[in-house]
Amino acid sequence: MKVYLEKQRFNQPLVIVGLSIAFIVIGFSTMKEWETIAQNSFTEKIGTLSGLLIIILVSLLFLNLNLKTRIDEKGIYYQYKPLHFSFRLITWESISKCYIRNYNGISEYGGWGIKFSFRKNSGRAFTTKGNIGLQIELKDGRKILIGTQKKEELQRVINTYQHKITSNEA
Structure with a gap:
């Protein structure tokens, strides 16, 4: 009995670079505006940080995506x-x-x-x-x-x- 197995991932440099750039841009803009963000209400803080959270979740998804x-x-x-x-x-x-x-x-x-x-x-x-x-x-x-x-x-x-x-x- 012959068995074939293959596991593939989204590990192309362009995907990794793109996600990294998005994370860096959103991270720096959030840090730059942190003093203003810190003075806002809790819901406004969550709204502002949601961009960073979305990039983190998308990155985690791409890290875990694989085709078997x-x-x-x-x-x-x-x-x-x-x-x-x-x-x-x-x-x-x-x-x-x-x-x-x-x-x-x-x-x-x-x-x-x-x-x-x-x-x-x-x-x-x-x-x-x-x-x-x-x-x-x-x-x-x-x-x-x-x-x-x-x-x-x-x-x-x-x-x-x-x-x-x-x-x-x-």
Whole structure:
């Protein structure tokens, strides 16, 4: 039994730099105005500090976001933590076609993350970065794209289980 595992994170330098700059700008502006803020009522203080709180929460979300993919004899599992609490399973029996392809995150899905396509035929995408993904076409017509950073290893595993897809077509 061949098992494929992959874990991807939002660790691109541009994301880290962008969040850091936002935190620094809001942090400095809050510190600069602290004497004025300190004289305000409690609700006004909370309102002023909410920008800093939002940046901290968004940063924590990006630090914890990760896409896990597992492929074994039962099917293809994916989980986008912390938004999915458990793995989602796509069984081999429900797949009509499965292949690796290049995609354009911006033009096809409007970016990376959990996305729904603006085009009718693209379906959903679960990505973190890059432009290579596992395209899954289900027998009910839905399409799911799962991003990957391990194209060759993923292709070997898909080749191993390809017979489970073709043997179920009727």
